[in-house]
Every structure is written in C-alpha cells, then in structure tokens.
Amino acid sequence: MTADQRSGAGTGARPAKATRRRGAALERAILQATAEELVETGYSNLTMDRVAARAGTSKNVIYRRWPSRAALSVAAYRQMLPTDPEDTPDTGDLRSDALALLNRANDRLSSPVGKVLRQLLSGMQDDPERRREIREEVAPAGVAPWLTILSRAIARGEIDVAALAPRVATVALNLLRNEYSISGATAVPPTVLVEIVDQVFLPLVRAGR
Amino acid sequence: MTADQRSGAGTGARPAKATRRRGAALERAILQATAEELVETGYSNLTMDRVAARAGTSKNVIYRRWPSRAALSVAAYRQMLPTDPEDTPDTGDLRSDALALLNRANDRLSSPVGKVLRQLLSGMQDDPERRREIREEVAPAGVAPWLTILSRAIARGEIDVAALAPRVATVALNLLRNEYSISGATAVPPTVLVEIVDQVFLPLVRAGR
Amino acid sequence: MTADQRSGAGTGARPAKATRRRGAALERAILQATAEELVETGYSNLTMDRVAARAGTSKNVIYRRWPSRAALSVAAYRQMLPTDPEDTPDTGDLRSDALALLNRANDRLSSPVGKVLRQLLSGMQDDPERRREIREEVAPAGVAPWLTILSRAIARGEIDVAALAPRVATVALNLLRNEYSISGATAVPPTVLVEIVDQVFLPLVRAGR
Amino acid sequence: MTADQRSGAGTGARPAKATRRRGAALERAILQATAEELVETGYSNLTMDRVAARAGTSKNVIYRRWPSRAALSVAAYRQMLPTDPEDTPDTGDLRSDALALLNRANDRLSSPVGKVLRQLLSGMQDDPERRREIREEVAPAGVAPWLTILSRAIARGEIDVAALAPRVATVALNLLRNEYSISGATAVPPTVLVEIVDQVFLPLVRAGR
C-alpha cells in the first residue's frame, strides 16, 4: 500500500484525503486491498465490505468495475503474479533439471500466492467464466520450461522425441497439482517430488528410447 | 430475548406425523434431504434452513448432530456412495482393462455424485478435518482394482512387477482427477482417457520390462 | 458463515418499490407497522420479524434505529398519542368537572392506545430507561387539567387552595390508574369513577375549607 | 433448598439419587426451585429448562402439574409469602398507626418477594385467570389492618365512621401501589409515605368528622 493511499482513516477529525482518487489509481488501490485480504483471510472469508473499507472507497465503486466477488478476486490475483521471466534450469542432467522445475512449482503452489490460486480454483467450481480466466492465465505458464529441458535432453540423446507430447511433458506438473488438490492446504514434501520424478517422469520419458 | 416473548409452537394445523421420528430414522431423513439438496442446488447453495425444511425437522436437530454445513454435507455424501462391490474388469488385455477402469472412474466423477464430491473437496479447502474424512473415504476406493489388473498383467508376463508401485499404479487415476480439478464441472471427453492410457499409463508400466 | 455461501438477493419477482424509502419516511413506516402490531397482537406477542415484514423492510434497518423491541415499541407508542390539545371541561361545578375528566381518562386507558400503554409499562419492569421515557411522556399530560378545574373551584370559593397540592390534585387519577394495574385488561366500570369522586376526591379537596 | 433435594448434580459419576421423589415432595422441590429462579433472575428471565434442571427433574414433570410458566410462577409465589399472622400496630395515635402500616407495606413491596409480585402482575397482563389468582391471594391481605386502626380511631372519637368505606380505608395503600406501578423497580422513599398520610389519608378520614 502506497503511503498517500489513505490518510488518517479512523481518526476523529478526518483531515480529508489530499485528493480523491479516480481511474487507474483507484483501481490499483482496490486490487491491492483485495490482494491483501486474499492473503490474510482467504477467498472464502473475503467480503466486499472489508475490501471497500480497506481500499478507502465504497462497494459501489467496486461493483462498477467488477461484477462479483469472484471477478474482483481473479483480477487481484493477476496483480499478485510475479512478472519477472523465469530462467529454465540447465544442469546438463535431465533429472536435476526436472527436480529443479518441480521444486520451483512446489514452492509457488505452497506460497501465499499459490494458496490464493487454489482457493480461487475451488471457489469458482460453478463459475466457468472465471475458471477459464484463471486457467488461461496460469496453465500455460508452467509447460514451456518442461519442453525446454526435454528438448535439451533430446539433443543430448538422453531421451526420445516422443517425450515432447504434452501429456508426457506435463505429467510431473500434473501429478504435483493433483497432490495439492487432494491434500489441501499443506505443502507437498520433497520426498514426493523425488518419487514423481524417479518413479514416473524419468521412466516415462526414457521409455521411448 | 425476554422470556415473555415466547410463542406457542404447535398450535397450528400441523398434519401431525404418525409418530415423531428419532435417532437413526431421523438421521437418515436429514441425510437424505441433504443429499437431495446437494444434487439439486450444489454445496455452495445448500442452506441449513432448506435442509431442515425439506427433512421436516429443525435446524436445532441438525446442529445437534453435525457441527457445520461442511460436516453435514460430508456425512450426506457418504450415504450417496454406491455400496455394491465393484467387479474389476478382466479382458485378458491390460489396455482394455485400464480403459474400462478409467472410463468407470470418469463416469463416477462426472455423475451427480462425483460433482458433489468435487464441490465438497473445493468447499473444504480450509477445513483439514473434513478433507481428511473425504480423502480417507474416497481415495483408497480406487486403487485396489488397478493393482488387480496390473497383477494379472504381471502374471501374464506383459509387464514388470515394478508397476505395482503406488505412484505408478495410480498414475492414470491421478491424471484424470487432475483434469477435473482444472476443467471444473464439465465431463472429461473419452479422447483424453485414451491419451492418458496410451501415452502415459501403458508406456510407463511397460518401461520396466 | 463461509463467504462462498452468499445468495443473490433481489432476483425474485419483487414488485420493486417506486423509490426506496429512506430516513424519515422509512422511519414513519416502521413505527406505523409497529403500532399496528402492538394494537393487533399486543406488546408481548410483537416480533421484530413481523414488524419488518409488515413495514416491508428488514430487521437490520430496525435495529439500526432502535436497540431493542422495547425501544421500538415506546417510539411507536409516541406516534399513537393524540396530538390535539384537550379542552378542560368547565361546567361550573367541580363534581361534574371531575367526573368528566375521570371519564375521559378512563376512556383513554381502556382504549387500544391505553391498552398498549399498560402493556408497555408492564413489559419494561426491568428497563428503567424505557420506563422513564414513558413516564415523562405520559404522566405530566394528565395533571394540568385537574389543576385547572381545581383553580376554578377555588375562585368560586368552593374549596381551599390546599387542594392544589400535587398529591391531592392527582388523587383521583392515581386511584384510577391503580384500578387498572390491579384489574388488568378490562375497563373500569363508571360506578367506580363515581365512587372515587364522591368518596375520595370531593371530601378531600373540601376538607381544607 | 433441602439437602437431600439434589445429590451431586454435575459430577461426572452421578451417585444416583437416594430415592426418586414423587408427589408432594417433588412438587415442593419444583416450587422451591422456581422461587429461587424468580428471585435470582426475575419472572421474565425464568425458563422452564432452568427450573427443571435446578429442581433435578424434567420439564415433562412440571407441565403435568402446571400448564404454563405463568401458572408455575404464581404457585411458586404463593410459597414465598410469609405465613405468620401480622400484628396490627396500636400506638394510640392514628397517624402513627397509618405510617407504621404504610411503611410495612412499602417494605414488603420493595422486598424480593414484592419485586416478584410486581413482575407477575406485569407479566400476566393478558392472562386474566392468573391475575385473578394473584389478586385474590394478595389484595385482601392488606385491607384488614387498616380497618382495625380506623375502628380504633373511631372508638377514640378521632374520626367519623364513614372512614370505614373501602375506598377510603384503602386509599393510602392504593396510592402506594400506584407509586410502584409508575416508578418500576425502585423502592418508594419514606417522604412519599409521609406525604400520602398527611396530605391525603388523614385529611380524608377526618373530613367527615
């Protein structure tokens, strides 16, 4: 939250905001407040009243921009995503690369941001529109680096080109996601990641050799 | 509430049930009503008031048995599960067996009961107690038949004994579950099942041969 | 309550009021509804739910203005009081004047409004705040005309000035009130009024002569 | 509360009542419990559940004997009344006698028992049956001594026989009662008693002389 965003809210003689926010600045403040609420209380406990209060605005202003709690939350989630491009690991060894990628995915899913993501996916079980938004935002993000490390392994002659098939390339990621969808909030232990890589991922990509 | 405010209950023209339900019979009626509400309106739209009305009882009676909407719903879900033992397919061909099992799982997950299951898992993101209940109820159910068909294939010499490793045996099921957790409410098309079996499951179990 | 449980209000086929009531207009509507309920069902059977329904609003709105059923009822009672100034009888004869005043008081106490008053006084036995409100609103109202007719009688030389002492001037009224507090709901018969005037009031005010 | 009334209520391993009470003993225990609740929490906060618990019995047993909370409370109130015959003051002076009687009435009305009485009268505004019960029990009690002191004053030649008229004889008592019905819970200050006697009672009974 930027410092000028809210002047002494709650003080008896309110000094009156320096200037009334509009447009983009206001929108950012609302999304920021929503993001904070999402992290602190979770999606299912997020209320429009609290978001409005935290952002120093009114529900009216929020509903003018987003039609529902769900839409607002998805919009706020987008702001939470890291924007820096991720560098794909390149150790020269497929197993190390895969473990690195899987660990990174695990870190993200177990981070506050990941927790929010899972809550959103859950909370929008019956809102296909929002689900699509989230899926399109998130899903593709993870596939590319796997294709990269597989391509390098193919180049090294380690595995066959068949491993680039989407179902094969994403198998580790999908199994990890599945762990979360079953286990709920807690982080997946590293042991499981090793199992996924050694018992499923590596045997599979090497099968076609 | 001041006590002189009390209304006389039961003076209306109630049909007056033959005899007042109690204990198990009443419990069954409540779970039945809950199950119907779950199928008709979904978990997130289920209200205690409606369940009570539908069951012809009062919220009081419900809260005496289950501490929350979540607990009630999980209990009702249990009643919805089919109780007949499932016969494991045995076609003499591992691929056919796997497809049959996966199709059956898909049918279940896309059925009303499956829909309810997914809603429950979603709605209890932050209620580890209920999650555990569901997981324990549901998860193990699906693994056994996979071990069976794999054992037969091993006996036939089709695949290696390594395929009995839990992560390997459940890989198809887990990938299917993952499809649902991503795609949401809609059923997974048969094409995907075939892909999972042919691109992942079969190559993997045959890898150790 | 988990927040994903939220229902959409207003989707039904509401008639949709021309314009939404606010402030004074709304307040009047609520007090009107309360007054009607008080007369129809009595204070002890008055419920916030019914008042809200009758006024076409929600309990929320009522509780925002009045902290309790008691406070609401007292406020409604105020609206029920006649606002027109009462003309003091002046027959030239103290006995006739007194009987006229006492009859009027009896009529008021036995009217629906009077019944409500008595219910309120009863129902707020242990709410000193509300009692004070009622007392201040109601008690003084009745004393003035008695002082007037007594003053006239003094001017006529009928009685002594000592009759203006508060305890003396209000004795008839207080005895009438006492009849109600003992007898409960029913009206006090005219015979009693005559007795009070002839056996107590007149002898007393004439005593000092 | 008699000692054998309740054995270790609330202790983990209930020792089981020595013997199960029946008939009169049970009835007394219930009325005793009711009386205690009336004094402690007041009529409007008295609940059947608590009475049953306190008496170590069940609501069923209570309802078999008394049809309602009101009837039970009135019955319990009767048990609270002092049974010893009251001695009428005889100072040889009507004013002293009257003040003594009025003070005694004031003490009773402001005592816990008096408080209960007023609550009952209030709470049964619309239960004529119970009101009658209370009135018949209580009202006559107070009149006799007033007739006694007035008779003695007549014998002394202090006042005229007309003072024995019921309305006259009870005027002080009724005015005191009225004070309570207006002021509510608080005790009436002694000043008021003196005023009633000196400004109303004495002038009135002496008027006919």
Added chain:
DNA sequence: CCTTAATCGAGACGGTACGTCGTGTCTTTAT
C-alpha cells in the same frame, strides 16, 4: 473561467442465512 456531467466516498436499504435459545410435546428407560 465557469458551468456541467460524471464519478467518488459514505452509508442506508431490502434481503437471505446464520447459529442459538426457549417453548411445549413426545419418547424412552428405569425405578
């Protein structure tokens, strides 16, 4: 520069559902 239309902030409004409490009735078990 001054009007004018739009938007903001604040909060009231009409609803639905919550989880709790007390009523008076009913059922069961044990004395």
Added chain:
DNA sequence: ATAAAGACACGACGTACCGTCTCGATTAAGG
C-alpha cells in the same frame, strides 16, 4: 404408572454480508 432424561418441531432472536440505491462532495472537461 410415573420419574428422569433428553430429543423433537417450531418460532424468534440479533448479526453478517449481499448487491442495489441514494446523496452530497469533488473533479475533470467543454462551452
């Protein structure tokens, strides 16, 4: 047969949040 225990069906409580609305204050833009 009745006591004790407690479940049952009902209605009301007071609170929370929804999504809509009204209202005055502020702000940007156009004549």
